[in-house]
Amino acid sequence: MKTQKPIVHIRGLRKSFGDHVVLHGIDFDVAPSQVVVVIGPSGSGKSTFLRCCNGLEKPDRGDVEICGHSLCEGGQMLGDQALNHLREQVGMVFQSFNLFAHLSVIDNITVGPRKVRGVSKQQAEAEALVLLEKVGLEQKAHAMPASLSGGQKQRVAIARALAMQPQVMLFDEPTSALDPELVGEVLQVMKVLASEGMTMMVVTHEMDFAREVADIVVVMDGGVLIESGPPEVIFTNPTQGRTRDFLRAILTRA
Numbered sequence: 001m002k003t004q005k006p007i008v009h010i011r012g013l014r015k016s017f018g019d020h021v022v023l024h025g026i027d028f029d030v031a032p033s034q035v036v037v038v039i040g041p042s043g044s045g046k047s048t049f050l051r052c053c054n055g056l057e058k059p060d061r062g063d064v065e066i067c068g069h070s071l072c073e074g075g076q077m078l079g080d081q082a083l084n085h086l087r088e089q090v091g092m093v094f095q096s097f098n099l100f101a102h103l104s105v106i107d108n109i110t111v112g113p114r115k116v117r118g119v120s121k122q123q124a125e126a127e128a129l130v131l132l133e134k135v136g137l138e139q140k141a142h143a144m145p146a147s148l149s150g151g152q153k154q155r156v157a158i159a160r161a162l163a164m165q166p167q168v169m170l171f172d173e174p175t176s177a178l179d180p181e182l183v184g185e186v187l188q189v190m191k192v193l194a195s196e197g198m199t200m201m202v203v204t205h206e207m208d209f210a211r212e213v214a215d216i217v218v219v220m221d222g223g224v225l226i227e228s229g230p231p232e233v234i235f236t237n238p239t240q241g242r243t244r245d246f247l248r249a250i251l252t253r254a
Contacts, residue, residue, distance in 0.1 A: 007032045007168060007199050008053060012062035015048055022048045024223045025062065030168075033197040037210040037231075040220035041246055046203040047172050049220065053201065054090045054170060055083045066090060067167050088116060091161030092170040095177050097153040099145040099160075105132070106141040109160045117164065124163070131159040135189045151182030155189055162193075169193065171202040207251060211235055219243045 008030035015023040022045045030036050038046045051057040052064055055071050055078065064071040067089040071078055078086065099108050109131060110124035119127070132138045135155040145153060154174055161169060171190065175183040187209050194200060194213045204210065210217050210231055217234040219227050219242075227240050238244050 004031050006030055006065075007034075007067060008201070009065040010053070010062070013049070013052060013059050013064060014061040015045075015052060015057060015059055022223050023052070023059075026225050028218065028225060028228070030199060030201060032167075032199055034215045035194045035200045035213055036202070036216045036218060037214035038201065038203045038218045038220060039205070039207070039210060039246075040226075044220040045223040046220050050092075050170050050172050050201060050203050054087055054092060056092075084116075088164050089167045090170060091164060091166035091168070092172070093154070093157050093161055093174045095173045097145075097150070097157045097177075099153055099156060101145050104142050104144055105137070105148075105156050108145070108156060109163050112160065113163050128159070128163060131162050132156075134162075134192065135159050136185070149182060150178045151185045154178065154186045158186070158189055158193075168199045168201070171200065171204070173203050173205070175204065175206060205250065207235070207247075219246070221246070 006029035010026055010028045013023055013026040014021070026049060038049065040046055048057055052059050053066055058077050059072065067086065069086050100111070103111065106125060106128050109128040110121070113119040113124040113127065114121060129138060129141060132141055135158055137152060137155055140148065140152060148156065175186050178186065183206065187206060190200070190202070190209070191213055214231050216228055217231050218225055219234065219238070219240070221242050226242055227234070227238060234243065235247065238247065
């Protein structure tokens with residue numbers, strides 16, 4: 001049986017901010033269509049790990065290869081043009097929605113395909129309407145962001161990322177800025193993407209989502225990947241005491 005080449009390949013990833021070492025040499029692979037959920041206490045390096053995967057943070061050391069491209073060549077970070085080309089294949093959804101306030105929903109979604117992919121306005125709008133239907137917001141195509149709830153804004157942000165037709169989607173705590181009653185509508189969209197085979201790396205504190213959707217759960221603490229495995233193992237029989245302590249604390253709060 002032929003082994004699939006990882007779509008994300010990380011070796012020896014280190015990152016510091018001044019004297020503070022945030023990532024202490026991370027090794028990890030993500031297979032195509034795999035859903036990886038990264039959990040761990042605040043300050044453990046989860047978001048920095050994710051941001052290093054598309055060049056939003058520059059690794060100090062190590063190799064990050066995503067979608068067949070290395071972020072560093074000869075020890076030097078890719079130039080802006082090459083990085084931007086790579087990011088066309090790597091969608092990212094942040095905690096904050098980052099929508100353009102002066103543009104309608106459909107214009108927020110079509111601006112990238114039109115300017116970067118060179119898609120016509122007619123085609124971009126047709127694709128955007130399909131994506132808005134996917135995220136349950138087809139009736140909001142011509143609304144302005146200020147009129148949307150937080151959950152609706154985040155679903156538009158997901159549609160905007162998908163409009164670039166990425167091979168990988170990165171989610172950095174996409175529900176942390178939402179009121180609790182709006183979290184479910186965003187997670188449902190992410191569950192649909194996972195069921196359709198989208199490769200996803202998700203930093204989240206939503207443990208039920210991790211249990212239900214993840215193929216692999218990664219546990220980080222102190223800038224180190226302390227263990228990883230299927231959710232049924234991580235949540236029922238973790239090998240590390242630190243994982244047990246973290247899960248006990250967060251599940252008790254829930």
